[in-house]
Amino acid sequence: MTDAEKLEVRDITRIERIGAHSHIRGLGLDDVLEARAVSQGMVGQKEARRAAGIVVQMVREGKIAGRCILLAGEPSTGKTAIAVAMAQALGNETPFTSMSASEIFSLEMSKTEALSQAMRKSIGVRIKEETEIIEGEVVEIQIDRPATGTGQKIGKVTLKTTEMETNYDLGNKIIECFMKEKIQAGDVITIDKASGKVSKLGRSFTRARDYDATGAQTRFVQCPEGELQKRKEVVHTVTLHEIDVINSRTHGFLALFSGDTGEIKQEIRDQINGKVMEWREEGKAEINPGVLFIDEVHMLDMECFSFLNRAMESDMAPVVIMATNRGHTRIRGTNYRSPHGMPLDLLDRMIIIRTVPYSEKEVREILKIRCEEEDCVMNNDALTVLTRIACDTSLRYAIQLITTANLVSRRRKSTEVTVEDVKKCYALFIDEVRSSKILMELQDEYMFNEIESDKAKDKDSIKGKGKDKDEEKPAEPMECGDN
Amino acid sequence: MSYANWLTLIRNAEKTSMISGKVRKIHYTFPDGNEMAEEYSMETGVVLRRAWKRKRELMGEPQWELELGEPIKNPAESNNFVVRESSEQPVLTKRITKKNIEWRIRNLPYPIETYSVTANPDTNNITVRTSNKKYFKNIPIPELDRCGAKVNQGSISIHHQYNTLIITYKKPDILCEMEVAVLRELQEVETETDMDDLLNDLLRK
Numbered sequence: 001m002t003d004a005e006k007l008e009v010r011d012i013t014r015i016e017r018i019g020a021h022s023h024i025r026g027l028g029l030d031d032v033l034e035a036r037a038v039s040q041g042m043v044g045q046k047e048a049r050r051a052a053g054i055v056v057q058m059v060r061e062g063k064i065a066g067r068c069i070l071l072a073g074e075p076s077t078g079k080t081a082i083a084v085a086m087a088q089a090l091g092n093e094t095p096f097t098s099m100s101a102s103e104i105f106s107l108e109m110s111k112t113e114a115l116s117q118a119m120r121k122s123i124g125v126r127i128k129e130e131t132e133i134i135e136g137e138v139v140e141i142q143i144d145r146p147a148t149g150t151g152q153k154i155g156k157v158t159l160k161t162t163e164m165e166t167n168y169d170l171g172n173k174i175i176e177c178f179m180k181e182k183i184q185a186g187d188v189i190t191i192d193k194a195s196g197k198v199s200k201l202g203r204s205f206t207r208a209r210d211y212d213a214t215g216a217q218t219r220f221v222q223c224p225e226g227e228l229q230k231r232k233e234v235v236h237t238v239t240l241h242e243i244d245v246i247n248s249r250t251h252g253f254l255a256l257f258s259g260d261t262g263e264i265k266q267e268i269r270d271q272i273n274g275k276v277m278e279w280r281e282e283g284k285a286e287i288n289p290g291v292l293f294i295d296e297v298h299m300l301d302m303e304c305f306s307f308l309n310r311a312m313e314s315d316m317a318p319v320v321i322m323a324t325n326r327g328h329t330r331i332r333g334t335n336y337r338s339p340h341g342m343p344l345d346l347l348d349r350m351i352i353i354r355t356v357p358y359s360e361k362e363v364r365e366i367l368k369i370r371c372e373e374e375d376c377v378m379n380n381d382a383l384t385v386l387t388r389i390a391c392d393t394s395l396r397y398a399i400q401l402i403t404t405a406n407l408v409s410r411r412r413k414s415t416e417v418t419v420e421d422v423k424k425c426y427a428l429f430i431d432e433v434r435s436s437k438i439l440m441e442l443q444d445e446y447m448f449n450e451i452e453s454d455k456a457k458d459k460d461s462i463k464g465k466g467k468d469k470d471e472e473k474p475a476e477p478m479e480c481g482d483n
Numbered sequence: 484m485s486y487a488n489w490l491t492l493i494r495n496a497e498k499t500s501m502i503s504g505k506v507r508k509i510h511y512t513f514p515d516g517n518e519m520a521e522e523y524s525m526e527t528g529v530v531l532r533r534a535w536k537r538k539r540e541l542m543g544e545p546q547w548e549l550e551l552g553e554p555i556k557n558p559a560e561s562n563n564f565v566v567r568e569s570s571e572q573p574v575l576t577k578r579i580t581k582k583n584i585e586w587r588i589r590n591l592p593y594p595i596e597t598y599s600v601t602a603n604p605d606t607n608n609i610t611v612r613t614s615n616k617k618y619f620k621n622i623p624i625p626e627l628d629r630c631g632a633k634v635n636q637g638s639i640s641i642h643h644q645y646n647t648l649i650i651t652y653k654k655p656d657i658l659c660e661m662e663v664a665v666l667r668e669l670q671e672v673e674t675e676t677d678m679d680d681l682l683n684d685l686l687r688k
Binding site: 165 | 564565566567612613616617618619621
């Protein structure tokens with residue numbers, strides 16, 4: 001990667017917060033889908049990445065509906081990382097819905113409804129339609145927040161073309177869009193009047209000399225001509241779910257903003273499927289099937305699995321990727337035990353990609369990438385120590401230590417993290433193994449340990465979890481819902 | 484130069500008509516699914532308002548789009564808008580009189596020298612420009628399209644008063660002829676009287 005490229009990536013990531021997988025930019029495969037050792041934020045796991053590359057290819061071709069892929073492997077072996085990488089590799093155009101299996105358990109919606117919404121969110125439709133848009137250069141933008149901090153924001157924007165100038169009042173929803181797109185005076189923008197979608201076309205040439213310090217990726221465009229409001233044929237990329245919501249009369253398209261969509265009737269879905277097929281035959285629309293990723297899939301219960309069995313047979317089904325870290329375990333909602341906690345008939349319908357534990361060398365590479373991502377300079381010895389810690393405890397614990405050790409080193413005004421900092425943090429923050437050891441030793445000092453018979457049971461379950469004793473399911477330590 | 488097409492379209496549309504006060508309202512449903520509504524003055528026979536509801540493939544229910552006449556304020560819309568022109572911005576309204584088509588652009592404070600109104604025979608519309616680059620508008624004239632007439636610069640006259648620019652376009656003969664023909668067609672549509680009138684009659688007795 002050249003320096004310029006690196007700078008650009010930095011520019012983008014700096015604005016966003018650093019997440020567990022924000023360092024991943026792709027699958028890191030070469031032209032013939034062979035996995036490179038370290039590339040695009042991915043390390044090791046060559047077999048799994050190569051397999052994922054083939055799946056990406058399958059999705060891109062878009063011909064096959066309702067295939068199911070299971071990513072199975074031990075905790076922190078990069079299952080979610082591979083899923084994130086696949087999403088990145090597919091690009092913005094392909095819908096990629098990422099959900100955790102526990103999301104479907106809601107009081108407002110039935111489980112199957114949540115699942116079918118998720119599936120329909122993963123099918124994109126590109127539709128050509130004539131809509132009314134406003135296109136112009138921003139002369140002035142003013143967004144007033146009420147002094148109390150709550151209540152409605154008031155927004156005004158002045159737009160111009162080469163021929164005219166108009167003031168617009170902004171509704172509450174669109175103010176959010178303006179802030180998200182970081183629109184400022186001198187930008188050339190379009191507003192879709194019906195959906196309220198704002199997009200930035202670039203900066204006006206007349207403003208080219210205003211600032212010297214514009215990023216390399218700033219695009220300069222001409223100020224539009226003629227009228228501000230015009231009818232234009234635009235290509236919408238909407239998901240089937242969005243069409244469902246728009247056409248369910250009770251809500252209208254405003255429901256899309258509030259997120260409160262409720263249940264959608266099957267008749268509406270059937271109608272829309274028919275309509276979309278019709279459009280496709282007429283050449284008005286193009287179907288753009290995507291990917292539904294269900295993390296922690298063992299949290300789905302029996303009903304969901306059998307629903308999925310059926311739903312995947314529909315020709316409007318997306319490619320479904322699931323991830324689980326369970327071995328032979330009970331299927332939720334039954335007393336049957338099954339591999340990965342999933343019924344055999346569903347397992348039979350999928351192809352399974354296995355992730356394997358990282359080697360010490362790979363762990364070191366991952367930690368290096370994470371250090372870079374967190375802007376943390378770590379010397380070699382410290383990295384070696386950290387790698388050791390990662391191998392003895394867990395990769396996640398070691399990654400947590402990067403952040404904390406970085407803060408500790410900054411406290412003593414050092415430019416780089418040394419072994420001392422890592423050691424200090426290792427002493428300050430105990431990992432899951434040490435924590436459960438302490439618990440076992442000091443069992444009697446803790447609350448609610450009077451009953452002798454419970455002890456043995458507790459000990460068992462403590463082994464599998466961190467400090468949290470009340471939690472019912474044995475979760476992996478330091479897990480924040482995603483692998 | 485013929486309005487035969489338009490007349491057949493009107494003839495083939497499913498029409499309902501009713502009288503409310505001094506206005507006759509007619510609703511058309513065309514075979515392609517589009518809808519049109521018109522209001523005629525009972526006294527002069529001139530169309531006061533015309534609106535279209537064009538069928539949309541996506542994005543839900545279509546809205547009524549006003550072609551001519553005074554816009555109807557919808558109080559429900561005032562709070563829940565996405566983006567709208569500020570109230571002090573120029574607004575264009577159109578009306579038809581016996582001899583002319585008139586456009587009024589309110590909230591235009593600039594003197595009359597600022598404006599230039601030109602006819603574009605290519606696109607069959609007229610364009611309003613301002614020399615200070617504050618206002619620009621292409622105004623389509625669907626009436627002329629319907630009777631196949633071309634726009635003519637000589638028929639345009641402009642006038643500025645009370646912050647309002649008034650553009651008057653003298654109707655060509657063929658347009659007047661078409662309006663008469665349409666009215667004749669509408670005579671045959673069965674008309675219901677409004678509930679108000681029925682109530683008034685009852686009260687009188």
